Structures are given as structure tokens and as C-alpha cells.
Amino acid sequence: xxxxxxxxxxxxxxxxxxxxxxxxxxxxxxxxxxxxxxxxxxxxxxxxxxxxxxxxxxxxxxxxxxxxxxxxxxxxxxxxxxxxxxxxxxxxxxxxxxxxxxxxxxxxxxxxxxxxxxxxxxxxxxxxxxxxxxxxxxxxxxxxxxxxxxxxxxxxxxxxxxxxxxxxxxxxxxxxxxxxxxxxxxxxxxxxxxxxxxxxxxxxxxxxxxxxxxxxxxxxxxxxxxxxxxxxxxxxxxxxxxxxxxxxxxxxxxxxxxxxxxxxxxxxxxxxxxxxxxxxxxxxxxxxxxxxxxxxxxxxxxxxxxxxxxxxxxxxxxxxxxxxxxxxxxxxxxxxxxxxxxxxxxxxxxxxxxxxx
Numbered sequence: 214x215x216x217x218x219x220x221x222x223x224x225x226x227x228x229x230x231x232x233x234x235x236x237x238x239x240x241x242x243x244x245x246x247x248x249x250x251x252x253x254x255x256x257x258x259x260x261x262x263x264x265x266x267x268x269x270x271x272x273x274x275x276x277x278x279x280x281x282x283x284x285x286x287x288x289x290x291x292x293x294x295x296x297x298x299x300x301x302x303x304x305x306x307x308x309x310x311x312x313x314x315x316x317x318x319x320x321x322x323x324x325x326x327x328x329x330x331x332x333x334x335x336x337x338x339x340x341x342x343x344x345x346x347x348x349x350x351x352x353x354x355x356x357x358x359x360x361x362x363x364x365x366x367x368x369x370x371x372x373x374x375x376x377x378x379x380x381x382x383x384x385x386x387x388x389x390x391x392x393x394x395x396x397x398x399x400x401x402x403x404x405x406x407x408x409x410x411x412x413x414x415x416x417x418x419x420x421x422x423x424x425x426x427x428x429x430x431x432x433x434x435x436x437x438x439x440x441x442x443x444x445x446x447x448x449x450x451x452x453x454x455x456x457x458x459x460x461x462x463x464x465x466x467x468x469x470x471x472x473x474x475x476x477x478x479x480x481x482x483x484x485x486x487x488x489x490x491x492x493x494x495x496x497x498x499x500x501x502x503x504x505x506x507x508x509x510x511x512x513x514x515x516x517x518x519x520x521x522x523x524x525x526x527x528x529x530x531x532x533x534x535x536x537x538x539x540x541x542x543x544x545x546x547x548x549x550x551x552x553x554x555x556x557x558x559x560x561x562x563x564x565x566x567x568x569x570x
Contacts, residue, residue: 359505382559388466492546
């Protein structure tokens with residue numbers, strides 16, 4: 214069975230999601246292919262070189278026809294049994310032509326965060342939802358990555374017939390530790406991992422962190438500006454903040470292990486892969502109350518939750534940071550990942566959708 218994964222900017226959480234789906238030695242009958250933009254996409258994949266196709270693209274209305282053409286060309290060449298669309302734009306590129314043409318194969322779609330849940334004007338949300346309702350007619354299965362996302366889809370008028378909820382999963386096994394990775398000694402080390410887009414709320418974190426009065430906290434930031442839509446984050450290292458840019462995925466284990474806590478100050482979040490990655494390494498997660506994050510992070514149980522509309526709550530959490538408390542809470546998270554967010558269950562549920570009926 215040939216599965217063609219189609220993405221736009223495949224970086225960060227979407228890349229991790231796809232990478233997990235590609236790792237399936239227990240399913241040798243599945244052959245994977247990947248098509249994504251040549252800009253802002255990962256370049257290291259566990260796929261043969263001829264199974265990866267990049268199309269020249271940057272996000273703009275003028276580039277949509279080119280992206281559609283490149284993806285349709287790949288579909289004709291690969292002749293997949295399933296096209297799996299990852300993200301809103303990839304879903305548009307694949308499904309828009311199918312409103313006028315025959316569906317070439319089974320179509321699966323994961324928005325990785327509905328566009329109508331973004332922090333934007335309600336009239337824009339309604340337009341996004343109307344487009345999704347139309348495109349749903351040319352989709353065999355829609356995957357929501359949280360109950361929050363599923364319920365929102367129903368609230369905005371999408372039919373429940375071909376929708377399901379599949380929580381993302383990760384391997385419970387910890388990655389190799391690079392001894393060269395060191396975080397500042399004698400500090401309470403906080404970690405942010407993700408894009409610098411408005412969605413991820415790094416601007417809110419930096420504001421709250423700078424307002425914190427403690428001098429024993431250090432913030433390490435992994436990621437970079439990707440999509441935009443807001444002011445770019447100035448990557449300026451100080452004695453309290455270190456910007457690392459993107460680091461290879463296999464090195465993230467070293468940073469999760471070395472830090473004391475992970476912060477997710479998102480404006481919206483369909484799921485939150487970084488949260489369960491942090492939990493796997495026994496770290497508490499400090500998260501906003503937006504999107505699906507409260508499904509993953511329970512305040513005072515496996516992390517801390519602050520009201521996004523009240524960012525001084527995040528500053529208060531930072532002011533009260535306690536390594537001993539972090540360690541006690543984090544120990545609970547290792548079991549949480551093993552019980553709820555196993556990659557094997559995630560893949561099994563996903564692969565069942567590859568088959569019609």
C-alpha cells in the first residue's frame with residue numbers, strides 16, 4: 214500500500230507527527246512517500262531519496278496554482294492508494310481540484326489545528342469553516358488530534374460522519390543523550406521548543422520572563438521564525454536567554470533531559486506534541502489554557518496552567534519556580550505518556566483509516 218504524505222511547511226510538530234507515522238517496521242506492507250514545500254521544511258527523513266519530493270513554494274495566493282500543480286504531478290507519478298494531507302494548506306492544495314475532478318484515491322486530512330480556531334476575527338473563522346465544510350465532501354476521513362478540535366469542528370458545522378479523534382503518540386523510549394549538550398549550571402533551566410509564529414506565543418513568554426524578578430532562571434529557546442503573520446522575534450542572546458535555532462530532532466532528547474521544565478504559552482493548540490515529549494522525560498509542562506493543552510496538562514498534577522488572557526499568571530508561576538516541585542510533578546508524567554500517548558496505539562488507529570471501510 215502506497216501512502217503519500219502531503220504537507221506545506223513541514224517543520225516542528227507536523228514534522229514530528231509525520232516522522233512517527235513513517236517509522237513502522239511492524240507494518241512492512243506500507244510504502245511511504247512525502248511531498249512538501251522546499252522552504253521551511255525538514256530535509257532529514259527516514260525515506261529513500263526518490264520517495265521525497267519538494268515543490269518550490271512560499272505562502273501566497275499567487276503560489277497556490279503552482280503548489281496544486283506540483284502536488285498533482287506527484288500524485289500521478291506515485292499513484293498512491295492514500296493521500297494523507299497534513300495541515301490546512303496541504304488539505305486545500307489536494308482537495309480543491311477534486312471539487313471538479315474525480316478523486317484519484319482515498320483522501321485523509323489532518324488540519325493539525327483548524328484554521329477557524331486561530332486567534333483572529335470571527336468573520337474570518339466563519340469563512341475558514343465554510344471552506345472546510347465544502348472540502349469535507351471530497352475527503353474520506355478527517356483526523357482530529359484532540360477532543361477539543363473535534364468538538365470545535367462540529368460547532369462550526371462540519372459533519373461528524375467521516376471524522377474521528379486520534380491522539381498523537383510518541384515512543385516511550387528515550388533518545389540518546391549527547392554529553393556535549395549543557396545548560397547553564399546553578400540555574401533553573403526552562404525550555405521552549407517550537408516555531409516563533411504568533412500561534413506558539415513566544416512573545417508572551419518573553420514578556421512574562423522579562424517581568425520575572427528572579428536571576429536564577431535561564432530560558433533556552435529552540436526554534437525559529439517560520440510562517441510569520443506577526444512581528445519577528447529578535448533572536449538576541451543574553452545572560453538569561455539563549456536562542457539555539459532549530460536543532461536536529463535526535464538532539465532534542467538531550468535538551469529535554471537537561472531542563473527543569475518546558476513552557477508552552479500557545480495562543481491556540483490542536484494538540485501539543487512538545488507537551489508529551491516533555492512529559493516522556495519526566496518534565497512538568499507550564500502551559501496556557503488555550504486549545505487542547507488543558508486536556509494534556511492538569512494544573513498542579515503534571516504541570517501548571519495559566520490563563521492566556523492574564524499573562525502575569527505566567528510571571529507568577531516563574532517567580533515561584535521550585536526545582537524540587539518540578540521534579541515531583543514530572544515523575545508523574547512518565548507514566549502518563551506510557552498509558553495515554555503510545556506511538557503504537559497512535560499508528561494502529563491511523564493505519565486503520567488507510568483502508569476503505
